[in-house]
Amino acid sequence: MTDRQRSDRTLAEALAEGTVHEIEVAWADPYGRAQGKRVPAARYQGPAAGRGFAFCDGSLAWNAVGEVQEAALLGDPAGGYPDAYAVPDPATYRPLPWRPGAGQVIADIVDHHGEPARTSPRAVLRRVLDRLAGLGYTARAALELEFYLLRADGSPLQDGLHAYSLELANELDPLLGRFTGELTGFVPVEGALTEYGPGQVELNLAHQEALTAADDAFRLRYAVKELARRQGLLATFMAKPFNGHSGSSAHIHLSLWRDGTPAFAPEEGRESKAARAAIGGLVRHLPGLTLFGAPTVNSYKRYEPGGFAPVRADWGGDDRRVAVRSLLETPAASRIELRTPAADANPYLALAAALGAVAVGLEDGLEPPDPRDPAAALPATLAEAVTAARADERLAEVLGRDAVHDHAVLAASEWQAYTSQVTGWETDRYLRYA
Numbered sequence: 240m241t242d243r244q245r246s247d248r249t250l251a252e253a254l255a256e257g258t259v260h261e262i263e264v265a266w267a268d269p270y271g272r273a274q275g276k277r278v279p280a281a282r283y284q285g286p287a288a289g290r291g292f293a294f295c296d297g298s299l300a301w302n303a304v305g306e307v308q309e310a311a312l313l314g315d316p317a318g319g320y321p322d323a324y325a326v327p328d329p330a331t332y333r334p335l336p337w338r339p340g341a342g343q344v345i346a347d348i349v350d351h352h353g354e355p356a357r358t359s360p361r362a363v364l365r366r367v368l369d370r371l372a373g374l375g376y377t378a379r380a381a382l383e384l385e386f387y388l389l390r391a392d393g394s395p396l397q398d399g400l401h402a403y404s405l406e407l408a409n410e411l412d413p414l415l416g417r418f419t420g421e422l423t424g425f426v427p428v429e430g431a432l433t434e435y436g437p438g439q440v441e442l443n444l445a446h447q448e449a450l451t452a453a454d455d456a457f458r459l460r461y462a463v464k465e466l467a468r469r470q471g472l473l474a475t476f477m478a479k480p481f482n483g484h485s486g487s488s489a490h491i492h493l494s495l496w497r498d499g500t501p502a503f504a505p506e507e508g509r510e511s512k513a514a515r516a517a518i519g520g521l522v523r524h525l526p527g528l529t530l531f532g533a534p535t536v537n538s539y540k541r542y543e544p545g546g547f548a549p550v551r552a553d554w555g556g557d558d559r560r561v562a563v564r565s566l567l568e569t570p571a572a573s574r575i576e577l578r579t580p581a582a583d584a585n586p587y588l589a590l591a592a593a594l595g596a597v598a599v600g601l602e603d604g605l606e607p608p609d610p611r612d613p614a615a616a617l618p619a620t621l622a623e624a625v626t627a628a629r630a631d632e633r634l635a636e637v638l639g640r641d642a643v644h645d646h647a648v649l650a651a652s653e654w655q656a657y658t659s660q661v662t663g664w665e666t667d668r669y670l671r672y673a
């Protein structure tokens with residue numbers, strides 16, 4: 240029995256036995272934040288088996304501070320923000336570790352015409368996975384998420400800088416212990432470590448079928464924030480919260496499988512044909528896909544030359560300085576790590592864009608460039624990323640033009656809000672000197 244079948248049965252059993260009193264019907268907004276409705280168990284089955292749970296479709300077309308952008312298609316202003324429907328995927332059911340008797344299920348979104356909402360993040364990922372399936376592949380993925388644990392007022396909890404420090408890890412207890420304890424029934428955490436910044440933590444997730452991997456990253460961010468809140472702390476997935484301290488990434492490890500065999504298994508000691516096509520697709524389309532792993536103004540402040548966050552569309556072997564890291568290991572563990580996505584990314588969109596570029600690499604028979612050739616610069620700002628995403632017709636064909644249009648509109652609204660403000664940096668720098 241697969242994990243999906245198991246949790247499917249768990250939900251039906253929990254409802255039948257009356258061991259669950261409430262279900263959170265959850266979906267990701269454009270920025271990967273958990274949205275949803277709390278539904279009493281007795282009111283769940285009707286809508287879940289029918290049209291789904293109604294909500295205002297503006298929730299799928301708002302920017303980082305919740306301002307609905309009318310130019311985004313799904314908001315469909317002509318239609319007056321009609322209902323969209325959250326249709327639970329029962330295989331995603333998990334009991335909530337912090338509220339006994341409550342569970343969560345992740346929903347797919349259907350628009351008011353009854354069609355899958357083509358710009359909703361989970362739908363974009365499904366579309367790419369269908370395309371890969373058409374090529375004969377299933378994708379597996381594992382995400383590593385970094386974040387800062389802060390005091391409730393936003394100040395750092397620690398001042399030490401020691402990645403992998405078990406002593407600093409102890410200082411973060413009891414919360415850190417929860418991430419490798421009760422949280423593992425909700426998401427498959429494989430490891431927890433202190434990262435380089437003060438109070439920065441990294442959690443590694445197990446590799447899973449790609450849709451589940453994105454669901455896990457979505458759940459993880461929600462759960463970490465909630466467990467921290469219950470402890471009187473603030474967990475932030477902001478990409479670069481502090482000047483002078485490392486940013487937070489969402490590295491994605493990818494592999495393709497054909498009929499249960501690993502398509503990235505090394506061939507004659509080097510990357511397989513499928514792996515080379517995947518690397519070729521990723522490297523060529525990195526400028527266009529960057530937006531989907533780096534959706535805010537702040538995401539771009541993480542990229543620093545000479546650091547661990549890449550600034551070029553380059554690739555290499557076991558090298559943490561490049562954007563696309565090819566890890567040749569045992570056949571089943573050989574994989575590609577994409578290091579551009581930031582922790583503030585929507586995991587569905589980041590994974591969809593990465594796998595979209597992989598699909599393009601396979602379809603177009605691409606090869607990795609010679610690593611000694613000069614590599615293209617990645618977009619250095621959100622505005623450059625929007626331009627690059629809009630210019631990448633081939634990637635848009637795979638992700639869906641409407642999805643690229645909408646998410647570019649949201650990002651452009653972030654950029655507009657940012658550039659229209661006079662900042663403290665400007666007054667500090669220019670007021671007395673102009």
Ligand SMILES: NC(=O)CC[C@H](N)C(=O)O
Nearest residue numbers: 485486487488541547548
């Ligand atoms: N684990 C690492 O390689 C550090 C990654 C770094 N924090 C980044 O933002 O990219």
